[in-house]
Amino acid sequence: MVWTYAVDMIQDNINKFQATAPGVTVKLTDYNWGQYHDTVVANFVGGTGVPDILYGSDHWLQEWASAGWIVPLKDVFPKDQVDALAKDMFPYTLAGMSYKGELYGLPYYADPIAFIYNTRIYKEAGIDKAPETWEDVLEHARIIKQKGLVEYPIGFGWSQQEPFSIEIVTAMLMSRGDEFFNDKLEPTFLDANGNPIPGSTLEQHIKWVKTALDEKLMDPESLTRDGVAAGQAMMAGT
The missing domain is CATH 3.40.190.10 (Periplasmic binding protein-like II)
Structure with a gap:
């Protein structure tokens, strides 16, 4: 589950993954950014449409983790594999995906804040x-x-x-x-x-x-x- 951004690229990544994992089918669902948080929370609370993997933001990490809706990566993936990916990432991005000392996600991209004029x-x-x-x-x-x-x-x-x-x-x-x-x-x-x-x-x-x-x-x-x-x-x- 993702917010609607570069969906074609995400689907391409899914296709590449499925080519290496026969028998595994990944269904991609995307929601408008403005409705993403509330839609995901409604799914968590209602217990329906809960994804296995989803986009998350550091804005909501504490909310989702403290509610038990998401779990640390170490509970699902081998630590050495997570560490191998995380070692090349900027520390501040990993900090944004951490809560109470546990890493809940790997940063996919970061956004700049810019003020522009015409x-x-x-x-x-x-x-x-x-x-x-x-x-x-x-x-x-x-x-x-x-x-x-x-x-x-x-x-x-x-x-x-x-x-x-x-x-x-x-x-x-x-x-x-x-x-x-x-x-x-x-x-x-x-x-x-x-x-x-x-x-x-x-x-x-x-x-x-x-x-x-x-x-x-x-x-x-x-x-x-x-x-x-x-x-x-x-x-x-x-």
């Missing part, structure tokens, strides 16, 4: 360079909107069902020189008493989002659509 629209707006700060993004968006080129120049995919939402916000905080937590895992936006720190980077960022929404620079659908829909809107130039 050079054609920038040229039409008379903006000759990319934004360097989030304040630049707001100012450029104001120019683009004022010229009537795009109704909502800024767009994101922050649906509650989109697990990458937190990674997008984390990347935005890091671009401001900060993170949610310090090296001691203490929140950078709260003081020792658990009260919000005035002017924290997180507060600045929340105010940035509010400004973008209040000035109608950010598409309000940013709060309800996923990353795929946000990308499609970007490619359409809307």
